[in-house]
Amino acid sequence: MISVTSPDTAQSNSPRLRQLGFFLGRLRRPMVHVLLLGIAAASLLPLVYMVSTSLKPDGTEYAFPIQWIPNPAVWANYPLAFTQVPTLLFLRNTLFISLTSLVGELLTCSLAAFGFARLRFPGRNIFFTLMLSTLMLPYFVTMIPLFVLFRTVHWINTFYPLVVPAFFGGSPIFIFLLRQFFLTLPTELDDAAKIDGAGFFRIWWSVLMPLVRPALATVSILSLVYHWNDFVAPLVYLNSQNKFTLALGIFLFQGQYRTYFNQTMAYATMMTLPIILVFFFFQKYFIQGISMTGLTGR
Amino acid sequence: MSASPHPVTTPLVRRVAVGPSWWTSPMRRREAIAGYVAILPWLLGFIIFALGPIVASFILIFTHWEILTPPTWAGLENVRHLLADPLVPISLFNTAFYTLLAVPLNLAAALLAALLLNVGVRGTNVYRAITYLPSQMPSVASAILWFFIFSPTYGLMNAFLGWFGVAPQQWLWDVNLVKPSLVIMAIWAFGNAMIIFLAGLQGIPEFLYEAARIDGANAWNQFRHVTLPMLSPTIFFNLILGIIGSFQVFANIFIMTNGGPGTASLMLVLYIYRNAFQNFSMGYASLLAWILFCVVLVLTLVQFVVSRTWVYYEGEST
Numbered sequence: 001m002i003s004v005t006s007p008d009t010a011q012s013n014s015p016r017l018r019q020l021g022f023f024l025g026r027l028r029r030p031m032v033h034v035l036l037l038g039i040a041a042a043s044l045l046p047l048v049y050m051v052s053t054s055l056k057p058d059g060t061e062y063a064f065p066i067q068w069i070p071n072p073a074v075w076a077n078y079p080l081a082f083t084q085v086p087t088l089l090f091l092r093n094t095l096f097i098s099l100t101s102l103v104g105e106l107l108t109c110s111l112a113a114f115g116f117a118r119l120r121f122p123g124r125n126i127f128f129t130l131m132l133s134t135l136m137l138p139y140f141v142t143m144i145p146l147f148v149l150f151r152t153v154h155w156i157n158t159f160y161p162l163v164v165p166a167f168f169g170g171s172p173i174f175i176f177l178l179r180q181f182f183l184t185l186p187t188e189l190d191d192a193a194k195i196d197g198a199g200f201f202r203i204w205w206s207v208l209m210p211l212v213r214p215a216l217a218t219v220s221i222l223s224l225v226y227h228w229n230d231f232v233a234p235l236v237y238l239n240s241q242n243k244f245t246l247a248l249g250i251f252l253f254q255g256q257y258r259t260y261f262n263q264t265m266a267y268a269t270m271m272t273l274p275i276i277l278v279f280f281f282f283q284k285y286f287i288q289g290i291s292m293t294g295l296t297g298r
Numbered sequence: 299m300s301a302s303p304h305p306v307t308t309p310l311v312r313r314v315a316v317g318p319s320w321w322t323s324p325m326r327r328r329e330a331i332a333g334y335v336a337i338l339p340w341l342l343g344f345i346i347f348a349l350g351p352i353v354a355s356f357i358l359i360f361t362h363w364e365i366l367t368p369p370t371w372a373g374l375e376n377v378r379h380l381l382a383d384p385l386v387p388i389s390l391f392n393t394a395f396y397t398l399l400a401v402p403l404n405l406a407a408a409l410l411a412a413l414l415l416n417v418g419v420r421g422t423n424v425y426r427a428i429t430y431l432p433s434q435m436p437s438v439a440s441a442i443l444w445f446f447i448f449s450p451t452y453g454l455m456n457a458f459l460g461w462f463g464v465a466p467q468q469w470l471w472d473v474n475l476v477k478p479s480l481v482i483m484a485i486w487a488f489g490n491a492m493i494i495f496l497a498g499l500q501g502i503p504e505f506l507y508e509a510a511r512i513d514g515a516n517a518w519n520q521f522r523h524v525t526l527p528m529l530s531p532t533i534f535f536n537l538i539l540g541i542i543g544s545f546q547v548f549a550n551i552f553i554m555t556n557g558g559p560g561t562a563s564l565m566l567v568l569y570i571y572r573n574a575f576q577n578f579s580m581g582y583a584s585l586l587a588w589i590l591f592c593v594v595l596v597l598t599l600v601q602f603v604v605s606r607t608w609v610y611y612e613g614e615s616t
Contacts, residue, residue: 032417039411040428046486047431049454050443062452065460108339115336119329127337134348138546138594140570141587144580145354146347151365168343175340200332229436231549236575247438251553261446268439275434283427286434287493 050272054078054265061261074262081266089242090249097162097234097245098227104166105223106216109174114204116175117182118190128179131172139232147236161237162230174219177289181215182208218289221282225275246271358584365578376585386586388561389569390593393545396477396565400484401540405533408488412495413525426496433489437549444483445470445554455479470555473562480550480563491536498532499525527610534609538598545594566590 053061054077055070116128150161193203234245250267363369411429415422447454448469456466469479506524548567557564574583
């Protein structure tokens with residue numbers, strides 16, 4: 001089965017600890033803590049800096065040396081960031097694109113994954129290899145003809161270029177991930193369903209889909225984070241402000257209010273917060289997805 | 299099946315066909331038709347959104363097209379333009395420079411963190427969450443954040459250097475420091491590679507360490523002769539992913555430096571974007587995109603060839 005065991009379960013004197021012995025000397029466990037603390041601090045410091053700056057009164061964000069604790073803490077920067085640019089509209093646009101794409105990806109990617117994992121047909125491996133090879137294709141190679149294509153059908157400055165590909169199995173990485181999960185299920189399931197008179201698509205929808213729910217959760221989370229963070233596609237296809245996503249909004253924000261770094265940081269914090277929450281609640285799915293596919297968040 | 303740290307190289311599972319072949323048996327034929335229907339949405343998407351554009355993009359190389367007027371045949375004119383364009387070698391150099399620093403350093407940080415997390419001390423889940431977070435931050439948010447951090451007058455980086463008595467630097471505004479600055483930012487987001495390394499480390503069976511210990515291997519030898527070879531496919535996978543990703547770095551550059559100061563951080567992808575969507579030279583931009591494609595392809599193939607000398611796959615006789 002696909003599982004990532006928690007490192008916490010490792011025995012205190014495990015060989016894994018010994019792997020490190022060569023540079024940790026006799027200190028070992030305390031030393032591991034110290035090093036991890038250092039790395040965690042380096043990871044966290046910029047984020048703390050972001051939140052701290054977001055709460056500073058106008059002007060003091062430029063004070064040097066840095067005041068880590070804002071005095072006074074100006075929570076009003078957050079509502080201000082909401083009103084300086086139409087943040088709620090951007091949020092609605094982002095959610096619409098993310099959720100619509102998610103539905104498309106869950107349906108068509110799982111269907112293709114089912115085909116690749118459970119059905120035998122001539123050329124299957126060739127198609128599968130073709131699909132994997134598109135993972136290597138740089139986005140910028142197809143972007144120019146796609147822009148021309150979408151322009152011809154008058155889809156520029158609409159959400160169609162951002163959501164329609166999702167309904168055509170637009171994320172090979174998700175097909176791959178779901179296929180791996182389908183492969184772990186015993187084929188006897190299909191055979192039993194077939195004997196009961198179920199057709200192939202009935203097997204996909206009613207028998208196998210409920211069994212790969214953890215994989216669907218992984219795909220959902222990776223997909224939502226991807227669309228939430230996506231920058232290049234909205235930048236290329238959306239050009240009027242009322243169509244902007246949150247990612248584009250921050251850009252506009254910065255141009256217009258370049259000097260108000262506290263509010264910009266408040267906006268950046270608000271954009272990051274949902275990701276942090278999703279991550280803390282669904283860490284398991286994130287890690288499973290990343291370890292299986294190497295998918296990056298952007 | 300265990301969590302695979304190098305999924306793209308996983309061999310395809312072939313189910314051996316038993317009984318009549320698909321065109322003589324109605325049952326097999328039904329299955330085959332269902333198979334084609336199942337992959338049909340993807341296949342259409344592949345043709346419309348990948349294969350078609352690749353072919354179109356190749357044809358565009360030989361045209362002049364400013365979008366508003368119909369395209370005209372240009373033959374090899376774009377290629378001639380490319381050879382005379384000083385910004386092409388500059389952007390290639392910048393991209394290579396950035397990749398050469400960012401990818402190995404990012405992987406080294408990721409491997410170190412993964413080794414430490416794999417020890418399994420108390421609080422590992424918290425450490426893992428914190429170190430992973432930066433890689434998942436929206437790229438625009440982290441770009442704005444780091445733009446601020448690198449500020450010469452009030453930024454965190456100069457404050458940090460100040461603690462060690464180092465003079466403040468110009469960072470993104472310094473021709474020599476702008477690429478290293480972007481590299482520092484790239485190292486910070488080592489979380490993805492780290493998670494993949496962790497999965498790889500957890501796939502190494504314990505008995506190998508036991509066997510090595512019985513043979514008298516000390517901790518360094520165990521790391522050198524068990525951990526590293528067993529982890530080499532994961533390192534290889536991360537390396538490929540890292541290079542492909544690094545050659546396409548865009549949002550950070552676009553937001554933080556826009557290629558500056560001067561052309562010091564002009565990367566290939568930014569130059570493609572400028573040509574396509576600011577100059578609307580679709581033909582020339584397509585040629586640049588193909589250069590990117592070929593570079594990434596060649597680098598990946600070279601790595602596959604070189605990997606035979608250092609990547610160990612279990613089950614191979616060598």
